[in-house]
Amino acid sequence: xxxxxxxxxxxxxxxxxxxxxxxxxxxxxxxxxxxxxxxxxxxxxxxxxxxxxxxxxxxxxxxxxxxxxxxxxxxxxxxxxxxxxxxxxxxxxxxxxxxxxxxxxxxxxxxxxxxxxxxxxxxxxxxxxxxxxxxxxxxxxxxxxxxxxxxxxxxxxxxxxxxxxxxxxxxxxxxxxxxxxxxxxxxxxxxxxxxxxxxxxxxxxxxxxxxxxxxxxxxxxxxxxxxxxxxxxxxxxxxxxxxxxxxxxxxxxxxxxxxxxxxxxxxxxxxxxxxxxxxxxxxxxxxxxxxxxxxxxxxxxxxxxxxxxxxxxxxxxxxxxxxxxxxxxxxxxxxxxxxxxxxxxxxxxxxxxxxxxxxxxxxxxxxxxxxxxxxxxxxxxxxxxxxxxxxxxxxxxxxxxxxxxxxxxxxxxxxxxxxxxxxxxxxxxxxxxxxxxxxxxxxxxxxxxxxxxxxxxxxxxxxxxxxxxxxxxxxxxxxxxxxxxxxxxxxxxxxxxxxxxxxxxxxxxxxxxxxxxxxxxxxxxxxxxxxxxxxxxxxxxxxxxxxxxxxxxxxxxxxxxxxxxxxxxxxxxxxxxxxxxxxxxxxxxxxxxxxxxxxxxxxxxxxxxxxxxxxxxxxxxxxxxxxxxxxxxxxxxxxxxxxxxxxxxxxxxxxxxxxxxxxxxxxxxxxxxxxxxxxxxxxxxxxxxxxxxxxxxxxxxxxxxxxxxxxxxxxxxxxxxxxxxxxxxxxxxxxxxxxxxxxxxxxxxxxxxxxxxxxxxxxxxxxxxxxxxxxxxxxxxxxxxxxxxxxxxxxxxxxxxxxxxxxxxxxxxxxxxxxxxxxxxxxxxxxxxxxxxxxxxxxxxxxxxxxxxxxxxxxxxxxxxxxxxxxxxxxxxxxxxxxxxxxxxxxxxxxxxxxxxxxxxxxxxxxxxxxxxxxxxxxxxxxxxxxxxxxxxxxxxxxxxxxxxxxxxxxxxxxxxxxxxxxxxxxxxxxxxxxxxxxxxxxxxxxxx
Numbered sequence: 001x002x003x004x005x006x007x008x009x010x011x012x013x014x015x016x017x018x019x020x021x022x023x024x025x026x027x028x029x030x031x032x033x034x035x036x037x038x039x040x041x042x043x044x045x046x047x048x049x050x051x052x053x054x055x056x057x058x059x060x061x062x063x064x065x066x067x068x069x070x071x072x073x074x075x076x077x078x079x080x081x082x083x084x085x086x087x088x089x090x091x092x093x094x095x096x097x098x099x100x101x102x103x104x105x106x107x108x109x110x111x112x113x114x115x116x117x118x119x120x121x122x123x124x125x126x127x128x129x130x131x132x133x134x135x136x137x138x139x140x141x142x143x144x145x146x147x148x149x150x151x152x153x154x155x156x157x158x159x160x161x162x163x164x165x166x167x168x169x170x171x172x173x174x175x176x177x178x179x180x181x182x183x184x185x186x187x188x189x190x191x192x193x194x195x196x197x198x199x200x201x202x203x204x205x206x207x208x209x210x211x212x213x214x215x216x217x218x219x220x221x222x223x224x225x226x227x228x229x230x231x232x233x234x235x236x237x238x239x240x241x242x243x244x245x246x247x248x249x250x251x252x253x254x255x256x257x258x259x260x261x262x263x264x265x266x267x268x269x270x271x272x273x274x275x276x277x278x279x280x281x282x283x284x285x286x287x288x289x290x291x292x293x294x295x296x297x298x299x300x301x302x303x304x305x306x307x308x309x310x311x312x313x314x315x316x317x318x319x320x321x322x323x324x325x326x327x328x329x330x331x332x333x334x335x336x337x338x339x340x341x342x343x344x345x346x347x348x349x350x351x352x353x354x355x356x357x358x359x360x361x362x363x364x365x366x367x368x369x370x371x372x373x374x375x376x377x378x379x380x381x382x383x384x385x386x387x388x389x390x391x392x393x394x395x396x397x398x399x400x401x402x403x404x405x406x407x408x409x410x411x412x413x414x415x416x417x418x419x420x421x422x423x424x425x426x427x428x429x430x431x432x433x434x435x436x437x438x439x440x441x442x443x444x445x446x447x448x449x450x451x452x453x454x455x456x457x458x459x460x461x462x463x464x465x466x467x468x469x470x471x472x473x474x475x476x477x478x479x480x481x482x483x484x485x486x487x488x489x490x491x492x493x494x495x496x497x498x499x500x501x502x503x504x505x506x507x508x509x510x511x512x513x514x515x516x517x518x519x520x521x522x523x524x525x526x527x528x529x530x531x532x533x534x535x536x537x538x539x540x541x542x543x544x545x546x547x548x549x550x551x552x553x554x555x556x557x558x559x560x561x562x563x564x565x566x567x568x569x570x571x572x573x574x575x576x577x578x579x580x581x582x583x584x585x586x587x588x589x590x591x592x593x594x595x596x597x598x599x600x601x602x603x604x605x606x607x608x609x610x611x612x613x614x615x616x617x618x619x620x621x622x623x624x625x626x627x628x629x630x631x632x633x634x635x636x637x638x639x640x641x642x643x644x645x646x647x648x649x650x651x652x653x654x655x656x657x658x659x660x661x662x663x664x665x666x667x668x669x670x671x672x673x674x675x676x677x678x679x680x681x682x683x684x685x686x687x688x689x690x691x692x693x694x695x696x697x698x699x700x701x702x703x704x705x706x707x708x709x710x711x712x713x714x715x716x717x718x719x720x721x722x723x724x725x726x727x728x729x730x731x732x733x734x735x736x737x738x739x740x741x742x743x744x745x746x747x748x749x750x751x752x753x754x755x756x757x758x759x760x761x762x763x764x765x766x767x768x769x770x771x772x773x774x775x776x777x778x779x780x781x782x783x784x785x786x787x788x789x790x791x792x793x794x795x796x797x798x799x800x801x802x803x804x805x806x807x808x809x810x811x812x813x814x815x816x817x818x819x820x821x822x823x824x825x826x827x828x829x830x831x832x833x834x835x836x837x838x839x840x841x842x843x844x845x846x847x848x849x850x851x852x853x854x855x856x857x858x859x860x861x862x863x864x865x866x867x868x869x870x871x872x873x874x875x876x877x878x879x880x881x882x883x884x885x886x887x888x889x890x891x892x893x894x895x896x897x898x899x900x901x902x903x904x905x906x907x908x909x910x911x912x913x914x915x916x917x918x919x920x921x922x923x924x925x926x927x928x929x930x931x932x933x934x935x936x937x938x939x940x941x942x943x944x945x946x947x948x949x950x951x952x953x954x955x956x957x958x959x960x961x962x963x964x965x966x967x968x969x970x971x972x973x974x975x976x977x978x979x980x981x982x983x984x985x986x987x988x989x990x991x992x993x
Contacts, residue, residue, distance in 0.1 A: 011155045011195065012126055012140055015237050019124045019143075023242050028125030028144060035132045037072045038079075038180040040123060044147025047121050048099070055097045076180075083185035083256040083271065084148055101146055105247050108323070121146050122243050130181045137174075139181075143241065149187045150246070156194040164199055167192035168211045177204040188254050189273045195231045196224060202271040210688040213501040214276050217493070220714040222500035240279075249274060252318055253282075275503070277302070277493040278311045284491060285315055285460060290322050293329055294402045295455045299474035301489035303497070303712075304464040304681040305504035305658075312406050312462060319404045320378045330458070331401040335381040337408035337656075403457040409464075409656065464495070464681070465674045465712050494714050504684035507665075507693050508709060514556070514698045547589075553698055554593040557666045560696060561645070562603065565664050572689040575663035576639055579648040580679060582669040582699075584611040587650035590668075591627060594646060607646035610635055610653055654679045660687035667697040676700070676708035702972065724798055727809055730791040734812075737776065737784050740768045745815045752814065761818065769822045785823050788816045904956055907949070908970065916941045917978035926980055938975045 019025040032042035048056045060067035071094055078092045088102040103120055106113030123144045131137040141153035154167040154175075171190060175182055182190075182204045192199045192211060199211040216235065218225045224232040239245060253274040260267050274282075281300055289296070302308050312335060322329040461474040466489065475487030498504045557579065565575050579594075581587040591609040598605060608628050614621050625632050639647050640661060647653065647662075655678045662683050671679055683693040697705070748764040776784060795813045916922065919941035925934040950957045959966045 011157050011193075011231075014231075015141065015153075015155070016124055016126060018234070018237050019122075019241065022238065023122070025122045025124050025143075025243075028123040028142075030125055030128050030138075033125065033128050033130070034072070035130060035180070037076045038130075038149060038186055039072070039075070040125065040144045040147040040149075041072075042147070043121050043123050043144055047101075047119070047146040051103070051116070051119050052100065055099060059095060059097055079148070079186060080183070084150065085185075085188055085250055085254050085256065088145060088148060088250060101148065102250075104251055105244070108326075117247075120243070120247075122246070123147075128181075131176075131179055139175075142181075142187075143246075145246075145250075149181060150250070151189050151191060151241075152181065152187055153191045153193055156192075158195055162194070164192050164194040164197040167194065168199055168209075171201065171204060171211070172207050172209050175204060177206055177209075184269070185256055185271060188250065188271070191236070193233055193236065195233060198224075198233050198236050200273060202273050208688055212275065212503065215501065216276060216280075217497045217501075220492075220494045221496050249279070253279065253314055272310065274310070274314070275307060277491075277497075278307055278314070281491040281493070282311060282314050282318065286318055286322060288490075289319065289329060289404070289458060290324055292458075293324060294404070294458045297459045297474045298461065298490040299466060299471065299476070299487075300460065300462045301466055301492040301494075302462060302464060303493055303495040303504060304678075305684050305686065306464075306493050306498050307503075308408065308462050308464075312408055315460065316379050316404075316406055329402065330404040331378075333379045333404045333406065335379065335406045335408065337381075401456070405457055405459050407459065407461045409462065465677050467674065495709075496713050499684075502686060504681075504686055505690065505693050507680045507683045507695060508705070510692060510694045511702070511705065512694070512696050513700070513702060514553075514696060550586075550589050550593050551597070553666075553668060554590060554597050557646075557696065558594065558597050558601065558603070561664060562601075565694070566645075570663045570690075570692075571661055571687055574661050574689070575645075576659065576661045577646050577664040577666060578653070578662055578682060579607075579646060580654070580665060580667045580669050580671075581648060581650050584613075584615045584650045585617070586668070587611050587648050588615060588617050588622065588627070590648050594648065604643055605645040606643045607648055608635055608639055608644050609648045611650040612652060654682065657682055658685050660685040660690060663690065663692075664694045664696070667695065668699055671700055671708070672704050673708050676705055677712055680705075680709075727791065727795055727798065727806075730787050730794070731809070731812060733787055734784065734791065737780065739771050739776070739784060740815070740819070744768065745811050748818075749811045749814050752818075765819055765822050768819055769824075772823055781823075785820065785825070788820050788823075792816050792820065904953070907953060907956065908973070912942070912945060912970075912974055913977040915945050916974055919944075922978075931979070934979060935975060938978065939971055942971060942974055 016027060020027050026043075028040050028043060032040050034041040045056075045062065049062065056062045059071060061071040062068075074094045075087075075092060079087050082090075089104070091098060091100045091102075093099070103113070103116035106117050121144075125142050125144065127138045127140065128142050129136070129138045139152055140155045142149055143151045143153075154170050156162040156164060156167045171192060177183065180186065184203055188202070190201045190204060191214070192201075198214040200214040201209050201211045203209070213222060214236070215222060216224045224235075226232060227234060240249075254272060256269055256271050258267055258269055281302070285298060285300075288298070300311075302311065316333045316335055319330050319333050320328075459474060461470065463470060466475070471487045471489075476490050478486040478488060495504070499506045557577070561577050565577065566573065579587075579590055581590055587609055588611075591607055594607040598607070609624055610632075611624055614623050616622075623632075624635070628635070628638075630638060635647070635653075636657070636659065638644050639659065654675075659682070662685065665680065665683055667679075680695060683695070744764050744767070748761060751760050751764075772781060772784065792813055795809050916938065919937070922934065922937045922941045925937035946957055946960050960970060961967070
């Protein structure tokens with residue numbers, strides 16, 4: 001009786017049958033494989049005989065002999081030099097002949113090209129004995145095009161208790177990368193496959209081979225969804241490897257890219273093959289744009305480290321070739337980035353992938369864009385900083401064109417006046433004689449239309465962390481939603497999936513907070529009054545910037561790096577660290593402290609400091625270049641070279657900086673929201689030898705970091721739309737203050753739009769400023785200025801997405817944009833002034849807490865619409881005596897000196913977790929409820945146990961009951977040490993050493 005073949009050979013048979021019977025491949029004979037030249041000789045000669053018989057005869061390669069051997073040597077040399085992809089695309093020259101080795105995708109309606117394409121021979125061969133030395137070694141499968149190898153496959157089957165990981169290990173351990181078939185560039189890709197997962201590698205390096213998942217993703221995470229029609233991985237051979245789709249990859253995605261060291265001139269080569277999510281999103285976007293034409297908006301939420309620059313490059317150069325009915329869909333593609341590092345990266349990537357390099361221009365200066373459009377450049381790359389200047393220089397002759405605007409990291413690049421200038425410059429304008437007699441109303445209408453998203457442009461916005469504005473402007477509306485419309489990304493590749501697939505690392509896996517304890521003393525005899533909130537803020541800044549604190553924290557960072565990062569040979573001993581500081585002065589303080597301490601401990605390593613502009617330090621003007629001893633533009637290059645291991649930054653390199661060697665981050669700055677995600681994500685770039693990351697945070701608490709990351713772990717959705725009626729409400733409130741009149745606004749706007757002299761405008765602005773200062777009390781001034789800012793901000797955003805226009809709103813927006821800077825802030829005396837002259841640092845101590853794994857919410861996150869509120873009242877300062885302010889400060893961050901430190905540490909680390917963890921109510925909550933309920937029962941159990949300690953450990957109980965910071969720390973630490981998931985999994989928290 002025959003049964004189903006569930007073996008590895010059965011999977012092999014299934015794939016071959018599908019490729020031959022459904023995809024039109026032919027099955028190759030393993031005996032035809034020429035091990036000396038790594039080609040299927042029979043298929044290569046068959047292709048040449050069918051397509052170029054005269055050349056075959058002329059060169060004498062149809063017959064076995066020296067001429068054929070000479071040709072095969074030439075072919076092998078060209079593949080070794082250029083790679084198989086480029087050889088397929090461009091063919092080779094041999095003796096007096098040019099030889100085509102592949103015919104590409106035919107353009108629509110080109111019958112001759114279609115006939116040539118059909119002459120390509122796609123073949124799949126089983127059990128190839130590839131080795132020139134040991135002929136018994138064989139490979140499961142290989143795909144060839146016209147006899148040239150394109151992909152190899154190792155197959156495993158989970159039913160026989162072998163998985164994709166076994167296939168990966170087979171490539172790493174049993175496939176010698178020196179064998180011709182496995183050498184760099186000889187194949188486009190190597191696949192490890194089982195019935196559930198696919199992984200790929202483009203460069204086999206033995207044990208150092210780096211295999212990345214090539215999966216669809218499932219539930220916003222790794223893996224593949226169940227397939228009701230067959231194996232979960234059959235998309236690989238049924239869709240990816242069809243003749244048309246594989247040809248598309250070879251023509252438009254796969255490539256060997258060259259990276260050149262600007263200092264040494266040394267070249268390194270990297271073979272690129274698209275990841276599944278990149279291939280999918282670009283193809284989806286191209287299909288939708290071809291069908292819909294210009295005038296659509298697309299939001300692509302792809303996690304940091306997911307390869308957005310390649311996705312943008314592939315999309316850009318294919319949008320140029322996109323046609324509908326024989327006409328181009330877009331005349332020009334403009335790529336806008338607000339990340340200076342990526343400006344060059346995207347430019348280089350597009351140039352390397354674009355088949356016609358003359359189509360790419362890099363608009364660095366005003367005037368470049370006009371020149372590029374006139375000279376036929378189809379793709380223009382620029383930064384958002386240069387964009388408004390460039391837009392002013394676009395000639396009228398280009399306004400009727402159709403544009404695709406690709407926005408990298410779409411946060412600020414489409415806001416406010418930049419968007420308006422871009423839209424006006426690119427908008428389709430009908431030139432008429434009346435334009436010369438344009439009225440103020442005409443100009444207002446043009447400005448309002450300029451704010452709109454253009455009908456002759458499509459916008460493709462890429463971001464890892466979409467804000468509410470970004471979702472509302474570029475997101476896709478949910479057709480199932482009711483009045484409360486929700487906006488979704490067009491396509492998402494989530495942080496969750498990227499982490500699970502190993503494309504990026506989880507930067508919250510080893511997150512370690514550091515508690516600071518300090519005690520300040522009063523240095524004056526009297527007890528003056530100060531504003532409590534401002535004083536507390538100044539005192540914290542004073543303490544954290546105190547030379548003692550900087551020195552102590554520097555020692556912790558440097559010692560940790562040497563012991564835990566270098567000592568454990570992170571990233572094969574190549575790991576780097578980044579120090580995040582709160583400002584330029586603090587960065588320079590740290591740089592000096594690092595220099596001193598590294599020298600003291602005779603470290604072989606040095607630090608680099610990064611900040612913008614000039615800064616005065618100890619009476620001298622310094623720049624990062626003068627401090628580092630090399631130009632600023634060399635920082636990314638130098639940090640990769642010894643002796644440099646520490647990059648100390650002040651608001652630089654915290655977004656858009658891709659450095660896989662970054663392993664550790666030391667944070668001494670307040671971070672929250674998108675800024676926290678972007679900053680900590682500098683660590684997440686993958687590297688073949690990178691297994692983990694580490695964050696040591698001297699400033700932020702766990703809850704803030706967790707809340708910052710939660711919205712972006714899975715797909716981000718906008719919960720509703722911004723209400724335009726808020727603009728009516730804001731205008732009504734502003735009008736009622738009678739700071740201005742409608743006549744003043746109308747006259748001002750008319751003068752401004754007709755380019756009146758500056759002094760004529762100031763007459764109106766100064767009159768309104770006088771009314772504001774003399775007619776409104778302090779609360780009125782606060783409320784008016786706040787609501788004015790809210791109106792300008794909200795209108796600038798809503799004007800681009802509203803279906804209608806309102807001239808009164810536009811005029812008021814223009815007027816308020818000029819008036820707001822003129823309005824002085826209400827006078828507020830700094831009632832904390834002088835407090836730093838009345839205190840001194842008595843003691844300072846930092847204590848590294850338990851290492852934590854911060855878990856994120858595993859569900860789609862909703863963000864709230866753009867807030868439209870403004871105004872308010874002037875806050876009243878809370879005054880208190882200096883002694884009370886210092887006491888409160890010390891109570892919160894006090895230096896706790898335990899009398900019996902070892903005993904207390906044992907109670908906290910061992911006894912309390914054991915007793916609280918055994919509490920019946922807490923145990924029951926862990927089994928039957930969610931984490932929040934368990935936390936409530938934990939805190940109650942901890943409170944009960946602390947009361948029991950009152951007699952034996954009065955000091956510990958007093959700190960727990962009187963010191964909120966200590967209570968929160970102890971509660972968080974103990975919960976982390978005792979909480980177990982309902983399934984019984986151990987806590988991810990480790991005890992403090």
